[in-house]
Amino acid sequence: MELKGSVALVTGANRGIGRAFARALLDHGAAKVYAAVRDPASVADPDLVPLCLDVTDPEQVAAAAAAAGDVSIVINNAGTAGSGSALLDGGFDGARQAMEVNYFGTWAVSRAFAPVLARNGGGALVNMLSLASWVGQPDFPGYAASKAAQWSLTDALRQGLHEQNTLVVGVHAGFVDTDLSAWVDAPKISAETVAELTMDALTNDRPEVLADAETRKAKAGLSLPPTATPAS
Ligand SMILES: NC(=O)c1ccc[n+]([C@@H]2O[C@H](COP(=O)([O-])OP(=O)(O)OC[C@H]3O[C@@H](n4cnc5c(N)ncnc54)[C@H](OP(=O)(O)O)[C@@H]3O)[C@@H](O)[C@H]2O)c1
Numbered sequence: 001m002e003l004k005g006s007v008a009l010v011t012g013a014n015r016g017i018g019r020a021f022a023r024a025l026l027d028h029g030a031a032k033v034y035a036a037v038r039d040p041a042s043v044a045d046p047d048l049v050p051l052c053l054d055v056t057d058p059e060q061v062a063a064a065a066a067a068a069g070d071v072s073i074v075i076n077n078a079g080t081a082g083s084g085s086a087l088l089d090g091g092f093d094g095a096r097q098a099m100e101v102n103y104f105g106t107w108a109v110s111r112a113f114a115p116v117l118a119r120n121g122g123g124a125l126v127n128m129l130s131l132a133s134w135v136g137q138p139d140f141p142g143y144a145a146s147k148a149a150q151w152s153l154t155d156a157l158r159q160g161l162h163e164q165n166t167l168v169v170g171v172h173a174g175f176v177d178t179d180l181s182a183w184v185d186a187p188k189i190s191a192e193t194v195a196e197l198t199m200d201a202l203t204n205d206r207p208e209v210l211a212d213a214e215t216r217k218a219k220a221g222l223s224l225p226p227t228a229t230p231a232s
Contacts (some may be wrong), residue, residue: 160180
């Protein structure tokens with residue numbers, strides 16, 4: 001698809017990967033990029049159009065879809081680690097929060113914007129997924145489950161929005177250098193790398209981004225027998 005002159009919306013565009021997505025869209029010639037964020041005052045880039053959106057709030061989701069009726073690209077980037085739910089003990093609050101934001105939030109925004117994209121010729125819906133969509137994570141099982149659910153949703157959306165000509169793109173990455181992964185000391189790719197690979201996928205109508213070697217390895221390993229060794 002053509003990025004030049006397009007109108008896009010990115011959830012969670014005030015920081016991290018979302019900010020990089022928004023900047024990359026502008027750098028590739030987008031005419032307007034809505035930064036759909038919980039706190040519009042947190043959007044520092046004056047080239048973005050701030051829009052109030054907590055993806056877990058149905059009224060705000062509906063209002064955003066009404067306010068941004070000109071978009072042809074929607075990037076579901078907003079996400080949370082949902083920390084605090086350990087595998088073998090403790091409560092489930094963190095895991096439930098991860099499901100609320102990463103899974104139900106993405107679903108709600110996708111539903112609300114599907115008719116907008118249809119009216120604007122189909123366009124594209126991009127979901128920010130993870131290596132953890134495919135590999136269970138004993139250190140953060142709730143987050144991984146939410147990303148697996150979000151991947152399933154992405155696949156359903158790809159099929160369900162095919163007839164309206166919407167390109168649905170799943171973006172998978174291992175650790176990316178943002179606040180969300182600040183707790184872990186591991187190799188990380190940059191948010192800008194993820195964003196640039198995604199712009200390339202959009203430009204070339206490709207439905208999937210595998211942003212790093214670990215993610216490519218994880219996907220290739222899906223046909224292998226299960227192992228008890230933690231994925232690296
Ligand atoms: N970092 C990684 O290693 C990594 C790897 C693979 C995939 N991802 C995915 O990439 C996406 C972006 O993560 P990141 O690394 O950039 O994390 P981040 O720096 O922590 O940013 C998270 C963003 O999501 C927003 N957000 C959280 N809950 C929200 C809600 N209910 N409604 C609207 N916005 C909400 C945050 O807004 P506030 O500023 O208001 O909190 C912030 O803008 C997430 O979906 C994450 O799962 C991250």
